[in-house]
Amino acid sequence: xxxxxxxxxxxxxxxxxxxxxxxxxxxxxxxxxxxxxxxxxxxxxxxxxxxxxxxxxxxxxxxxxxxxxxxxxxxxxxxxxxxxxxxxxxxxxxxxxxxxxxxxxxxxxxxxxxxxxxxxxxxxxxxxxxxxxxxxxxxxxxxxxxxxxxxxxxxxxxxxxxxxxxxxxxxxxxxxxxxxxxxxxxxxxxxxxxxxxxxxxxxxxxxxxxxxxxxxxxxxxxxxxxxxxxxxxxxxxxxxxxxxxxxxxxxxxxxxxxxxxxxxxxxxxxxxxxxxxxxxxx
Amino acid sequence: xxxxxxxxxxxxxxxxxxxxxxxxxxxxxxxxxxxxxxxxxxxxxxxxxxxxxxxxxxxxxxxxxxxxxxxxxxxxxxxxxxxxxxxxxxxxxxxxxxxxxxxxxxxxxxxxxxxxxxxxxxxxxxxxxxxxxxxxxxxxxxxxxxxxxxxxxxxxxxxxxxxxxxxxxxxxxxxxxxxxxxxxxxxxxxxxxxxxxxxxxxxxxxxxxxxxxxxxxxxxxxxxxxxxxxxxxxxxxxxxxxxxxxxxxxxxxxxxxxxxxxxxxxxxxxxxxxxxxxxxxxxxx
Numbered sequence: 001x002x003x004x005x006x007x008x009x010x011x012x013x014x015x016x017x018x019x020x021x022x023x024x025x026x027x028x029x030x031x032x033x034x035x036x037x038x039x040x041x042x043x044x045x046x047x048x049x050x051x052x053x054x055x056x057x058x059x060x061x062x063x064x065x066x067x068x069x070x071x072x073x074x075x076x077x078x079x080x081x082x083x084x085x086x087x088x089x090x091x092x093x094x095x096x097x098x099x100x101x102x103x104x105x106x107x108x109x110x111x112x113x114x115x116x117x118x119x120x121x122x123x124x125x126x127x128x129x130x131x132x133x134x135x136x137x138x139x140x141x142x143x144x145x146x147x148x149x150x151x152x153x154x155x156x157x158x159x160x161x162x163x164x165x166x167x168x169x170x171x172x173x174x175x176x177x178x179x180x181x182x183x184x185x186x187x188x189x190x191x192x193x194x195x196x197x198x199x200x201x202x203x204x205x206x207x208x209x210x211x212x213x214x215x216x217x218x219x220x221x222x223x224x225x226x227x228x229x230x231x232x233x234x235x236x237x238x239x240x241x242x243x244x245x246x247x248x249x250x251x252x253x254x255x256x257x258x259x260x261x262x263x264x265x266x267x268x269x270x271x272x273x274x275x276x277x278x279x280x281x282x
Numbered sequence: 283x284x285x286x287x288x289x290x291x292x293x294x295x296x297x298x299x300x301x302x303x304x305x306x307x308x309x310x311x312x313x314x315x316x317x318x319x320x321x322x323x324x325x326x327x328x329x330x331x332x333x334x335x336x337x338x339x340x341x342x343x344x345x346x347x348x349x350x351x352x353x354x355x356x357x358x359x360x361x362x363x364x365x366x367x368x369x370x371x372x373x374x375x376x377x378x379x380x381x382x383x384x385x386x387x388x389x390x391x392x393x394x395x396x397x398x399x400x401x402x403x404x405x406x407x408x409x410x411x412x413x414x415x416x417x418x419x420x421x422x423x424x425x426x427x428x429x430x431x432x433x434x435x436x437x438x439x440x441x442x443x444x445x446x447x448x449x450x451x452x453x454x455x456x457x458x459x460x461x462x463x464x465x466x467x468x469x470x471x472x473x474x475x476x477x478x479x480x481x482x483x484x485x486x487x488x489x490x491x492x493x494x495x496x497x498x499x500x501x502x503x504x505x506x507x508x509x510x511x512x513x514x515x516x517x518x519x520x521x522x523x524x525x526x527x528x529x530x531x532x533x534x535x536x537x538x539x540x541x542x543x544x545x546x547x548x549x550x551x552x553x554x555x556x557x558x559x560x561x562x563x564x565x566x567x
Contacts, residue, residue, distance in 0.1 A: 002374050002461050005468055015371065022368045023384075026391050029402025029442070032412055036405060043410065093297045100294040110563075115302050117562055121495065121551050122306075123503025125520045126313075126540045129527055133316050133537055134309035166305035198286070227395030230505050230520070234527065243397050250401060250510070262398040269393035 030266065037259035055260040066260045075245035079226050082157060082241055086164045087221040093165075094172030094217055095210070101173075102180045119167035128234030131163050156237030163231040168224050172217040179213035180206075212280050219276040223269055310544070317537035333538035343522065343539075350519040351546055353433070354501035357440040361448045361497050362490065364441065369452035369489075370482070374461070385453065392446040400510045403439050404430060407511070431513035439507040444500045448493035455489030456482070491558050492565035495551050502547055519543055 040052035057065045066072060101113060119127065132155065139153035152158040183206060191201035207214075229243045236244050242265075246258060320332040337343050372384050391399065406412050407429040417423040429435060459482065467477040483490070508518035523543065526536030555561060 002464050003377070005465065015367070015375070019368055019371050019384075022364070023387055025442070026387070026445070029399055029406060030391055030394065031402075032405045033398055033402040093301055096294045096297045100291075100298060104291050104294070106291070106295075112298065112302075114562055115306070116298065119306060121499055121547065121562070123499060123520070123543055123547060125503050125505055125523055126310075126544050127306075129523065129536060129540045130309035130313040131305060132527070133533065134312040137312055137316075162305060166301070169301055198290075223393060227397075229396055230503060233505065233524070243395050246397055247506070250397070250404075254401070254404070258401060262394065262401060265398060266394045270390070273389075273393050 033259050033262045034266065037256055037263045039256055039259075042255060055256045064257070066257065066264060069257065071245060072242070072257075072261055075240055075242040078157070078239050079241040079243070082161055082164065083222040083225040085161045086168055086225040087218045089161070089165045090169040090172040090221045091176075091214055091218050093169050094176050095214065097169070097173040098177040098180045101177060116170060116173060119170045122167070124167070124228070124230030125234060127166055128163050128231040131159060131166065132234050135159055135162075154237065155235055157239055159235040159237075160232050160241065163235045164225045164228050167231070168221045171224065172221050175217040175220065176210060176213045179210055183209055215279045216276055219272050223272060226265075226269070313537045314541055316534055317541050319534045321534060333535045334542075336535065337538055337542060342517075346517045346519050346522055347542065347546070349517075350502060351550075353436065353440075354498055355550075357437060357444070357501040358494050358498045360437065361441050361444055362494060365445055365448040365493070366452060366486075366490075369449045370456055372449075373453045373456035374459075374464075388446060388449050388453075391442075396443055396506055399443060400439055400506055403435070403442065403511060407435055407438075430511060431516075433512070433516050435511040436508050436516055436518075439511045440501045440504060443504070443507060444497040447496040447500065451489040451493040451496075452486060453489075455486045459485045487558060488560060488565055491554060491560045495554060495565065498550060498554075499547055502543065 037055055038051050038053070039048060041048075053065070055065050057067055097116060101109070101116075135153040139150050142148050142150050142153075187205050187209075188201045191205050192198070196204070226241075227243060229247070232241055232244060233247075240248065242261075246261060249258060317333055318329050318331065319327040320330040322328045337347075368388075372381060372388070376384055404411070408414070409426045409428040409430070411429070413429060414423070414427045417427055418425075463481060463485075464477060467481050472480070503520060504518065505520040505524065508516060509521060512518065519539070520543070523536055523539045526532045526539060530536075551562075555565070
């Protein structure tokens, strides 16, 4: 079934209706989350009690808005910090990985490539517990040996960052490697002919060429880190990132405050995605 | 020159080895070792298969394990069935602006966290939720209807959460199928279904496999959707892992559970790749 082959009207209409239904299904949950952020009620459900901005800007009980709710603001800050660290680390390692697999032929290359992909097929929660188990093994060993308590290896932000980094690096590697694959090596050789050193050639020719992929990988890594739940859940300490903080609230019962946070998240990630698309176009 | 190249190689291979070694391989080996430990006294451990034995002996654990596997397979099949026509529409039927708009629309929901998506479904499905209100308003129900906290709700949530990871690889592979091939199929007397079976699906196989693997992994390892949308009896295997680790503090049993989950997912992924003749490099890389 393609446009150049005539089809009966009934089939065409049914197909289009199906696609419309599908996109309604995609949009529905997000739409209700967004709409109920403005409901002037204690609960994000019908009946509609009127429009309000209180869940964003409200200052007093019972309607404290997002911008006055300190725990949520702090959780956003934590998530942003974790996201920046994870993105920076995974783009750095992703770049070295991409160069390694693109530029060198060596024994064990195929095996390493498959190993590099495995984090994609390990459930997030298993990644989380394995890192939790190993880090506490190391921490306990350090304590037994020299009575040195390495707090960084106990559940907390450092472990959250390492846990997310462990699988987001694979994504970053794939994004960067895809663009490096298309790079014309003769450009680098021309730079070498013109007297540039290897590092200079890479810095002035290859890296600028890779820039859209580097930025793309950074944004994707940041978004993935920001919304990660499973791995983070197993490694989190007392400073909860946003998804964990929201989860804890949701378990106690929901108020439109959560809708307001969610709406802000949607707006934020859409803006980031747009920035990324703009960079890819250039 | 030789030496410089060797230095460059060493500099590039070190981060990779550190990452894979310290965060992937050694932690999993360590998790396996912990799962083989049996607590025999305070701070005393013996090596045994006791944790795996209690996994097999306790019906609740085994049942949950099987249920999680079966439901994940079902969720994967459903996602494929629902997503394939849409992917085909975007790749083959839509043109120009409509096409890129639809593609972007597919991506949008997934830029927000899974938590927000699940929350949306809770607002829709719960007793005081939108669907229930609409049903009452339309006169189809005379009391609030609870649609949350059952297996169907889990299914809806799982399919929703993983749709993107099915649709995008499908679009990519279907896009590379030349329209002329389909036209040739019609010219040679093929009908819609036979062309679908003999031309479109074989061509889309790499996309189907990679989409299915990712969706299966995401469903199997999901924690949020079953716990928020599922009821008291719809336990998910990840909930058992979580409760052994964080609530009961029985890391040995939890590690055994984690390892079982890893084995299950590896076996199914490996099996799928073998049966369909694909490789991990081709489908993921």
